[in-house]
Amino acid sequence: MRILVFSELFYPHGGGAELATWLYSKLLAKEGFKITVVTTRFPNEPQYELLDDKVEIFRVPMKMMFGTRYYTLANTSVLLGNFVNKLIKQSDIIYIPCGWYSVIPIAKIYRKPVVVHMHNYSIVCPTSLMYDFARHEVGSSSLKSFIIHEIVEKQRKAVSVAVSSLMNEFLGKHYNRLGSLADALIFVSHAQANLILSKAPHLKEKGHVIYNPIPEPPFIQAESKGIGYFGGKSFIKGFYVMIRALRYLRANNILVYLAMTSEKTQTVGSQREITINFLPKVNPADIMEKIAIVTIPSLCPEPSPYILIESMLYGKLIVASNLGGIPEIVTGVHHGVRLVKAGDYKEIADALNSFLALELEEVNEIALENRKFILQKFKNEETVKLFTSVLEKVL
Structure with missing residues (x-):
């Protein structure tokens, strides 16, 4: 089975979602799956890499626009290029472990099934955090909450705050809904699944809860408290x-x-x-x-x-x-x-x-x-x- 992975960042870049994707790629390749990863290319990184002699990684240059959340949307031309289209055609399944949702309509044109892995709450919350900064409680975000989020969490300047908040309010809600077009959604905990499905119950039939793979760090005894x-x-x-x-x-x-x-x-x-x-x-x-x-x-x-x-x-x-x-x-x-x-x-x-x-x-x-x-x-x-x-x- 040929799995094409679209991940904005790939380990060691990013955080937990990228670590999970890296672990899944290695584990699935070990089981005989052909894994190909398309990700962002950063300075001094090779365009092509073979991980553990099994996982192919193609890094493509991307213009960083509108902040990290929407830059993949601004780089849709990358998906329309001949090389990426060829990869899509050759694959059996498109796997999106983060938020590269602009891939989904193109995958559907080629009638490729899509699996989206939810490592956050982006499909129902534009900030992806499921936290209301205005009310200081768990829940969906209002425009006021978006603005507070950009000031407090992102520490951005006034112009950036205004642009980003408006994008979250008017673009984010619609862009993230592309994720619901996937054929399957994987949640990483029952708590996450329950919270997302409470906001989008129509996704229940597509949802599956699978705990993330675990890494293998050694036991390190503490020398002090x-x-x-x-x-x-x-x-x-x-x-x-x-x-x-x-x-x-x-x-x-x-x-x-x-x-x-x-x-x-x-x-x-x-x-x-x-x-x-x-x-x-x-x-x-x-x-x-x-x-x-x-x-x-x-x-x-x-x-x-x-x-x-x-x-x-x-x-x-x-x-x-x-x-x-x-x-x-x-x-x-x-x-x-x-x-x-x-x-x-x-x-x-x-x-x-x-x-x-x-x-x-x-x-x-x-x-x-x-x-x-x-x-x-x-x-x-x-x-x-x-x-x-x-x-x-x-x-």
């Missing part, structure tokens, strides 16, 4: 909630690592000997020895955050928002996870304090159980089997 956060300065990821929570820590001599919060490493100390390290983007593995606890204080209902799964596989204790797909992932964990109300910085601090009160040896023992839990609950073989069954249904 440090605290890690990997959400950057994002309001929606809970950065400011995290900063407030740190003020209520009772323990002393605590090291805190906040990734993607500074262009270069900056260290700030406090009167209570809590040292905060503001870090650039880092490979989580590089600081896992220094931390015992990972916090995920998201305000939006993240469908299935990879940092949660990766951190548990590394062997870390978790403090996370009781929201989105997070509870679904950790249901059944006994002691190594604390779920808290989203936005409640005092509850986050209490959860952190309860873990910090443990001896380091006990911390590592409980964290090892976290790793075993993920390895037992999520099996890549089962994931590939379920994914393959969806492909067979649309053929």
